[in-house]
Amino acid sequence: MIVGIHHVAIGTPDLEAALHFYRDGLGFEVVQESEWHRDNPRADRAVGLKQASARMAMLKAPNAFVELWEYREPRPRNLVSDPNDLGYPHMALQVEDIQAEYDRLKALGMQFVADAPVDFGSASAVYGRDPFGNVIEIYEIRDAAIAQLSRD
Secondary structure, three states, X not given: OOOOOOEEEEEOOOHHHHHHHHHHHOOOEEEXXXXXXXXXXXXXXXXXXOOOEEEEEEEEOOOOEEEEEEEEEOOOXXXXXXXXXXXXXXXXXXXXXXXXXXXXXXXXXXXXXXOXXXXXXXEEEEEEEOOOOOEEEEEEEOOHHHHHHHHO
16 A cells, blocks of 8 residues: 655755755755665665665655765766656645745755746746756645645
8 A cells, every 4th residue: 555655866966965955945854864885785686776885865845755865886877857858857846935935946046947936826836956957846836725735
């Protein structure tokens, strides 16, 4: 039985810079950190790699977790995606006061695709990129009943 989505994993070339953005900038709480080096057969078996070396941090967002990974070995490929790509092309952060969050995140260095959030009537949204090129949507729902469903 599936009980829900626990976390989304994000690869980064620099865990400290990612923590600065996701922990300090977005306000997510670090709940776990770990590291392993090339001699960890259980970790290799779990992730399907050989002689892997990595650092990770699990961060708690208000209603889910984000897991940050900095792999040292094998060397990661730079596969920055666009919103139309297959796979996991973006994650969305539900916000209140989207304009204030847009301004705050832009000041932190997030680059957005539009010069302001786009108003869709009952919601507003805009895509941007974290410091590593990952696409993040900020999304405000103004319909109180629908907004509450995503918080439950």
